[in-house]
Amino acid sequence: MQGVRVVRGALDMARQTQLLSDLREVARAAPFLAPVTPGGRKMSVRMTSAGRVGWVTDARGYRYEARHPSGVDWPPIPGIALDVWRTWSGVDRDPDCCLVNLYGEGARMGLHQDRDEGDFRWPVVSISLGDEGLFRVGGTTRAAPTRSVWLRSGDVAILSGDARLAFHGIDRIRFGSSGLLRDGGRINLTMRVVD
Secondary structure (H helix, E strand, C coil): CCCEEEECCCCCHHHHHHHHHHHHHHHHHCCCECCECCCCCECCCEEEEEECCEEEEECCEEEEECECCCCCECCCCCHHHHHHHHHHCCCCCCCCEEEEEEECCCCCEEEECCCCCCCCCCCEEEEEEECCEEEEECCCCCCCCCEEEEECCCCEEEECHHHCCCCEEEEEECCCCCCCCCCCCEEEEEEECCC
16 A cells, blocks of 8 residues: 555664663653553553653543653653654654554554544654564555565554555564563554644
8 A cells, every 4th residue: 555664674773772771761751551442452562652642542532641641741752763753754743642562472453543643644653673563554444455564673664645544453473583672572662643
């Protein structure tokens, strides 16, 4: 689909390591949560956010909030993540939110659209760190055909234009395929303009 782009190796190992260190600081300020869908299903990923707002889900629904559920402000988006956005997004506005998903062994993310933002003209830019993840992307309807690609640590994926509302997800990870995270697993950062 036009508008889906994967940039292989956008971050070298030194920048991946620094970004991981920065994310530890994000998680200290705004600890990872075990999210629950509005329907009450526990998600297999853990998540936190950085930026002006953070993405949350609970019985009240999917939404952006100005504060972590603990009441603290979300920490700033790490500089390396902002550099990626500024290099690959193709827009001149910085993101409002950087959602950080942590995938442990067996975690996945079902096909979904990113629809909680106010203006879909802005792209979605994601960074993969750690274990490889099988990224599946389709069209703007759930029934559209999909294609899959393994995302490796340091890769950047962009959904823009016609693909901004494409259904996408992570079918599985190759647990232990990277040594970046000491205990294995995958981190995905997803940056978005919210309003």
